[in-house]
Amino acid sequence: MIYDSIIIGGGQAGLASGYYLTKYGLNYLILEANTQATGSWSYYYDSLKLFSPARLSSLPGMRMKNDKRGYPTKKDVISYLNTYTKRFKLPILTNQRVYEVSRNQKGFSIETSDGKSYKAKTIINATGSFHNPYLPQMNGMNTFRGNYLHSSSYQKPDQYIGQRVIVVGSGNSAVQIAMELSEVSNTTLAVRKSVQLVKQKILGIDLHYWVKAIGFDKFPFWRFGKAVPIPSSTVDLAGYKEKLEVGNPNQKKMFERFYSDGVVWSEGNQEPVDTVIFATGYRSDFGYLKTIEKFDVEGRPLQKAGISQNTPGLYYVGLEGQRSFSSATLRGGGSDSKFVIKHIKQNL
Incomplete structure (x- = not known):
């Protein structure tokens, strides 16, 4: 079977992409390397809280529960993602770690570490970079x-x-x-x-509402050939x-x-x-794409707004600064996914 699209990664970006692929009537699979489709959230420290309020931290089609605390915890996000998967009946295969993607006459072949093979007309890479921690090497x-x-x-x-x-x-x-x-x-x-430090609330209103109100949160820097500024x-x-x-x-x-x-x-x-x-962040690691894609000196894919500039049919969702300041976050994954999947629909 040849799918219209296969999503690599079942975290927040992969789930948002699945929502829109379903909405546009495309046939697809989500391949997730771990036992549940919660991305990196299961591996973060226990006390982690989102820095943005629940009302601004939802994937498309389902609002995150907004309780009195206002700022979701790690457990809240994991519960939300699991509920999201069930509500929209997303076709996710877990324990499917992709180790190689290659081109064929009709699109792409995807090989997983357990010996399974899948074929698709397009690929959406939704793994982000949070699975590859950067640990600097120091003297001594x-x-x-x-x-x-x-x-x-x-x-x-x-x-x-x-x-x-x-x-x-x-x-x-x-x-x-x-x-x-x-x-x-x-x-x-x-x-x-x-x-x-920057204040979490200004005039009693969370900073993220102000960032959204002035248009910075989703300002399309990419349309002007500019990198998204990372505060x-x-x-x-x-x-x-x-x-x-x-x-x-x-x-x-x-x-x-x-x-x-x-x-x-x-x-x-x-x-x-x-x-x-x-706490030195993460680095890109897309080794399974090395035979079909080109990368810059820091290992980042050469893409524009989530569309590969070298490999037709290859897309990205969930990259930091992909289209806007909110890319790679819960609140930004929906708009980035919608943009990419509209492009897929038009070009299939």
Whole structure:
């Protein structure tokens, strides 16, 4: 059987794409590598909260439940995605990890790690980059006798009670993890630049409503050949400003290297450390597309608004800055998916 489209990845971007493929009457499958179609959400730390309110964080066709808390937790999002899948009866095959995509006369062939093969006229890559954590390599890392990990492997503070912990980074995840750890351990944020906080609410209204109202959230930078600006500021959740001001957690300029028992700071002094957590983001990894697609020097696909510039019939949804500031988020996945699938419908 040859499908009109196959979606690689059953996270939020893949589910939104499935919604519109169904709406436009196209025959498709969603291939998900894991046991449930919740993307990376199942692997994030337990206390994670969305920085945007529930009312602005929904996929097409089904509004996320808006309770009194306003800001959905990790569990809320996972529950929402599972309910979404069931409500729209999306054709998802789990435990189907794609390892190679190739071209054929009628479109594409997709091979999975368990030996299965699928054929489709078009491919929608909806894996994003959140499955490929970036862990920088630093001098002395191999001699460090403590523990170091990427923030994607961090779950909860219980195992770090009483430890000396360093969290590397100044973004939302780094600050949120450091704030949580500072309650049970001696925690420092190691930063290139000091954390820049932005108020979560202005005049009592969440920042995201203002961003939406002025049109920035979905402004089509790509139409003007411009990259989407990615803010370096961190949303000031409950008490962040006050805690940083009193130094719990404190901030220090990024350390230079590791030594056997800890780190060496920029001033040259050594400090024993138990654990270093790198909240250093993610990098693109599309190795299964390497025989059909071209990538830039940083491994990002050469695409415009989700449409491959080198491979007809290959599309992307869920990339950061794909079409707008809100791309790669729950609130932006719907509009990006709709744009891509309209293009597929017109060209099939």
